Amino acid sequence: MDYYDIADKALKTxxxxxxxxxxxxxxxxxxxxxDIRKNSIESAHDKHSLGIGVRCIINGxxxxxxxxxxxxxxxxxxxxxxxxxxxxxxxxxxCLPSNKQYNDVKGLFSVDVADxxxxxxxxxxxxxxxxxxxxxxxxxxxxxxxxxxxxxxxMNSNGVEVEEKSTAITGFIDVITTGNEVSTAYDFAVSRxxxxxxxxxxxxxxxxxxxxxxxxxxxxxxxxxxxxxFALADLIENAFVPSIDADNVQKGRSSLIDKIGENIASDSLxxxxxxxxxxxxxxxxxxxxxxxxQKTCVIGNGVLESYLYxxxxxxxxxxxxxxxxxxxSYASLPRVGTTNLLLDYDCPSPDIIPEIDEGVxxxxxxxxxxxxxxxxxxxVEARNAFVIEKGEITSPVKSLMISGNIFDILxxxxxxxxxxxxxxxxxxxxxxxSELNVVV
Amino acid sequence: xxPDFFDVRVIEGNSMAITLDNGRVEEISSNHGNGCSVxxxxxxxxxxxxxxxxxxxxxxxxxxxxxxxNISLESNRESFSLIPIEAPKIKxxxxxxxxxxxxxxxxxxxxxxxxxxxxxxxxxxxxSAIYSESMVHVHYTSSEGLDCEYEMTKVGFAITxxxxxxxxxxxxxxxxxxxxxxxxxxxxxxFEMANRAGKTAVELLDASPAKGGHFxxxxxxxxxxxxxxxxxxxASEADLVLEGSSILEGKIGEKIGSDxxxxxxxxxxxxxxxxxxxxxxxxxxxxxxxxxxxxxSYLHSRETAFHLGGKPGNxxxxxxxxxxxxxxxxxxxRGDSNLDEMLAEIGNGVYLLGSRGGQVNTGEGVFQFNAxxxxxxxxxxxxxxxxxxxxxxxxxxxxNNVSMVAKDLEMHSGRCGKSGQLVPVSDGSPHILVSNALxxxx
Numbered sequence: 050m051d052y053y054d055i056a057d058k059a060l061k062t063x064x065x066x067x068x069x070x071x072x073x074x075x076x077x078x079x080x081x082x083x084d085i086r087k088n089s090i091e092s093a094h095d096k097h098s099l100g101i102g103v104r105c106i107i108n109g110x111x112x113x114x115x116x117x118x119x120x121x122x123x124x125x126x127x128x129x130x131x132x133x134x135x136x137x138x139x140x141x142x143x144c145l146p147s148n149k150q151y152n153d154v155k156g157l158f159s160v161d162v163a164d165x166x167x168x169x170x171x172x173x174x175x176x177x178x179x180x181x182x183x184x185x186x187x188x189x190x191x192x193x194x195x196x197x198x199x200x201x202x203x204m205n206s207n208g209v210e211v212e213e214k215s216t217a218i219t220g221f222i223d224v225i226t227t228g229n230e231v232s233t234a235y236d237f238a239v240s241r242x243x244x245x246x247x248x249x250x251x252x253x254x255x256x257x258x259x260x261x262x263x264x265x266x267x268x269x270x271x272x273x274x275x276x277x278x279f280a281l282a283d284l285i286e287n288a289f290v291p292s293i294d295a296d297n298v299q300k301g302r303s304s305l306i307d308k309i310g311e312n313i314a315s316d317s318l319x320x321x322x323x324x325x326x327x328x329x330x331x332x333x334x335x336x337x338x339x340x341x342x343q344k345t346c347v348i349g350n351g352v353l354e355s356y357l358y359x360x361x362x363x364x365x366x367x368x369x370x371x372x373x374x375x376x377x378s379y380a381s382l383p384r385v386g387t388t389n390l391l392l393d394y395d396c397p398s399p400d401i402i403p404e405i406d407e408g409v410x411x412x413x414x415x416x417x418x419x420x421x422x423x424x425x426x427x428x429v430e431a432r433n434a435f436v437i438e439k440g441e442i443t444s445p446v447k448s449l450m451i452s453g454n455i456f457d458i459l460x461x462x463x464x465x466x467x468x469x470x471x472x473x474x475x476x477x478x479x480x481x482x483s484e485l486n487v488v489v
Numbered sequence: 490x491x492p493d494f495f496d497v498r499v500i501e502g503n504s505m506a507i508t509l510d511n512g513r514v515e516e517i518s519s520n521h522g523n524g525c526s527v528x529x530x531x532x533x534x535x536x537x538x539x540x541x542x543x544x545x546x547x548x549x550x551x552x553x554x555x556x557x558x559n560i561s562l563e564s565n566r567e568s569f570s571l572i573p574i575e576a577p578k579i580k581x582x583x584x585x586x587x588x589x590x591x592x593x594x595x596x597x598x599x600x601x602x603x604x605x606x607x608x609x610x611x612x613x614x615x616x617s618a619i620y621s622e623s624m625v626h627v628h629y630t631s632s633e634g635l636d637c638e639y640e641m642t643k644v645g646f647a648i649t650x651x652x653x654x655x656x657x658x659x660x661x662x663x664x665x666x667x668x669x670x671x672x673x674x675x676x677x678x679x680f681e682m683a684n685r686a687g688k689t690a691v692e693l694l695d696a697s698p699a700k701g702g703h704f705x706x707x708x709x710x711x712x713x714x715x716x717x718x719x720x721x722x723x724a725s726e727a728d729l730v731l732e733g734s735s736i737l738e739g740k741i742g743e744k745i746g747s748d749x750x751x752x753x754x755x756x757x758x759x760x761x762x763x764x765x766x767x768x769x770x771x772x773x774x775x776x777x778x779x780x781x782x783x784x785x786s787y788l789h790s791r792e793t794a795f796h797l798g799g800k801p802g803n804x805x806x807x808x809x810x811x812x813x814x815x816x817x818x819x820x821x822x823r824g825d826s827n828l829d830e831m832l833a834e835i836g837n838g839v840y841l842l843g844s845r846g847g848q849v850n851t852g853e854g855v856f857q858f859n860a861x862x863x864x865x866x867x868x869x870x871x872x873x874x875x876x877x878x879x880x881x882x883x884x885x886x887x888x889n890n891v892s893m894v895a896k897d898l899e900m901h902s903g904r905c906g907k908s909g910q911l912v913p914v915s916d917g918s919p920h921i922l923v924s925n926a927l928x929x930x931x
Contacts, residue, residue, distance in 0.1 A: 083560065086728075086731070086732045087731065087732045087733055089564055089565050089566045090534070090560060090563060090564040090566070091534060091535065091564070091566060092534060092535035092536065092537060092557075092560065092811075093534075093535075093536050093537070093556040093557070093559070093560040094536075094537040094538075094539070094556075094811060095536075095537065095538045095539070095552055095553075095556060096538075096539040096540075097539070097540045097541060098541050099541050099542055100522070100541060100542075110514075111516070112517055112518075113516065113517070113518035113519075114518060114519045114520070114521075115518070115519075115520045115521070115522075116520070116521040116522065117521075117522045117523060117524070117541040117542045118521065118523060118542050118543060119542070120543075121521060124521075125521070128519045131594075132517035132518065132519065132594070133517075135514075135517065135594050135595060135598070136514045136517055137513065137514060167556070167559055167560075168559075168563075171560065171563045175563075188733050190729075190732040190733050190734040190852065191732050191734065223734065223852075225733055225734055225852045227733075231736075231852065231853055232853065233734070233850060233852040233853050269701070300510065300511065300615055301614050301615045301651070301653065302615060302651055302658070304656060304658060380520045380522070381518075382516060382518060415848040415849075415850060415855070415856075415857050416846075416847060416848045416857035416858070416859065416879070416881075418846055418848070419845045419846045419847065419848075419857075419858070419859035419879070421658070421659075421660070421877060423651065423653075423658035423660065424657065424658045424659075426877045428859065428877060428878075428879040428929040429857060429879075430848075430855065430856075430857035430881045430929075432850065432855075448855065448881075448883075448927075450701065450857070450879070450881055450927070450929040452701065452877070452879070452929050486701075488701035488702070488927075488929045489927075
């Protein structure tokens with residue numbers, strides 16, 4: 050039986066059991082990866098995934114069940130209906146999407162990626178090791194190359210029927226210095242196409258670790274800080290993204306409540322969520338409940354324009370879904386999430402460092418997930434940080450913490466590079482912010 | 490194409506979760522998942538095949554064997570043998586007194602509502618509560634003829650309370666997970682915890698941001714447990730030691746910390762990190778990682794135990810993922826002091842409580858943790874409440890600076906992430922006094 054037949058039959062079963070509406074989400078995928086341990090290829094992995102998630106709605110109550118046994122689908126539908134029956138009615142529920150038309154989004158599936166053999170995967174993995182080895186005194190402690198091919202089908206009782214295939218490759222590498230002075234660094238890249246320079250990736254991580262040894266101690270205080278895209282993406286994801294989630298806003302858990310139309314960031318900064326970005330890691334023709342993907346302006350020249358909505362939160366707020374119903378996997382309900390978040394600065398500069406008299410450059414941070422998701426307050430340890438003196442990056446810094454608030458950073462942006470990088474689903478340049486609190 | 494070794498884990502799992510948001514049932518979801526995970530070893534290289542659903546194990550063994558062969562042709566890794574083991578004796582399994590499947594969904598919802606009401610003290614604006622249960626059956630077989638299985642039930646809850654005032658938001662969160670049945674939710678403890686979450690959220694509204702700098706600090710059992718797990722436990726994982734990314738490499742038998750410090754990992758305790766045998770079929774056992782400041786042992790898989798010498802039994806996996814060296818229930822052992830003596834000793838400093846999570850760089854031995862809250866200590870007295878307070882530093886410096894350890898050992902449950910997998914763990918400690926640490930604040 051093909052997936053359409055399975056979904057069709059499950060939808061009928063749901064209706065027979067008393068569901069007002071139902072939705073079937075089927076995911077199947079295959080991934081191959083090869084791992085590095087201490088400069089050698091250590092292992093290869095093959096993974097075959099398949100699973101079905103079922104949402105059944107009765108008087109607005111949403112019951113959910115999932116399984117990875119296709120033969121169990123009837124029981125799964127029964128479980129979802131039974132869950133909906135014990136839940137209270139929800140007058141805020143409007144309905145599942147009923148879209149029929151979707152625009153094409155380019156660059157999501159690459160035949161080159163799909164056709165990679167194990168041997169090709171091993172070659173890419175070796176390129177990373179070679180990149181690391183091109184720098185003296187550096188060891189690749191661990192790393193991996195992975196390739197995945199996935200497809201999903203969304204069908205609901207309102208006529209939505211979306212099937213989509215995608216590919217992705219990932220490379221990541223952790224390195225350490227082998228001399229007496231210990232320093233580490235990492236680098237990674239994710240793409241839907243075969244366009245990652247794996248040798249360059251390994252070499253960048255190695256160079257960064259090498260440059261980070263013999264760190265000096267610096268004085269704390271208010272400083273200008275330049276964030277590499279890796280460092281800022283980590284803070285954006287953990288301290289900013291939760292605040293633009295309409296679910297958090299509706300539940301009173303966002304510091305951006307009632308701030309639509311207000312200036313919350315630098316006039317030069319705009320932030321978009323764009324599910325249609327060509328080749329974007331978070332791109333797709335529709336979100337995970339079948340709403341067509343779109344580009345939403347979240348912040349336009351410093352002004353908060355919109356929160357992100359899935360069908361439920363949009364219905365509750367009386368607006369249209371922004372196509373941000375995202376699932377972690379087939380085994381979870383769709384929730385508000387970002388697709389690709391783009392940070393766009395009006396007048397980027399080829400190099401911002403020469404404009405800075407005194408400050409620090411931070412490549413990565415650790416502990417961003419401990420940020421206060423509502424207030425945006427954070428306190429993180431900076432890694433691979435360097436002193437900026439008279440327009441130049443000079444000595445590495447031994448240890449420093451940055452503490453502050455993500456909205457303060459967004460308001461105090463003084464400049465941005467034109468080195469826009471895709472850090473997973475967050476696409477951003479290096480950003481220069483002033484007056485941040487450096488603790489040592 | 491016979492590999493040097495292979496093993497097969499067949500996993501059958503069922504889980505259910507209920508989410509209450511602001512007192513209203515928001516989600517009831519259930520999941521049924523089967524899977525199998527096969528690994529094969531050829532000439533020092535591993536091949537892993539993982540299939541979801543009902544899988545053909547013979548086919549998976551063949552696929553993993555081919556992967557390991559093919560990868561070994563391209564790798565310069567040397568062959569090794571896994572350290573020999575005996576069949577595990579499954580004993581002392583936690584007893585489930587009340588099977589969660591015998592309890593109606595309505596009763597589980599009632600528990601959450603009661604929990605929720607206890608978190609709603611004056612000033613709390615919103616709440617969320619989660620109930621979870623899972624049953625798993627694991628069947629392990631290997632090319633060495635091992636054949637063993639177990640069944641386990643895990644349950645737990647989490648409660649979050651949020652208070653806000655004039656654009657300031659503060660949260661209080663408590664959770665507890667364990668290997669047990671529905672009896673886990675009986676008694677007053679869950680409700681006391683919910684009440685504590687509510688009170689914490691409200692009182693943090695009036696807390697001052699912490700002033701950063703170097704101070705003597707007292708860590709409560711929850712935060713000190715996170716330190717034991719994150720900063721010391723991870724660095725003692727032998728796979729990290731072998732790949733060159735642990736600060737503890739080559740330090741067995743050396744003094745790495747104050748003689749007040751003993752750190753233990755014990756998967757046989759009936760805490761959330763319990764297991765009868767690990768993902769390699771090795772009987773679980775207690776390991777003393779640090780004894781009175783001296784590094785005694787790393788945590789091992791059969792492979793790392795072969796390379797470094799040691800006892801395997803800490804190789805774990807999330808579901809059908811590939812097994813990796815992991816901790817179980819990790820704690821700083823009891824000392825002979827108490828909080829009052831510590832306050833008298835410290836004079837002026839900071840008292841840090843609870844954990845909002847942390848992260849560690851095991852290669853450089855650097856960590857960062859955020860506490861739920863803190864207090865200024867002045868002249869041995871607990872003073873003003875602090876919010877957004879964090880602790881960072883060098884693992885070995887902190888270990889050396891531990892000057893007092895109390896008797897009040899407490900364990901806390903959580904999930905630990907490594908290699909993209911989450912496994913259930915617990916960590917714990919008594920109160921500890923650290924003579925000098927870097928406290929970060931706003």
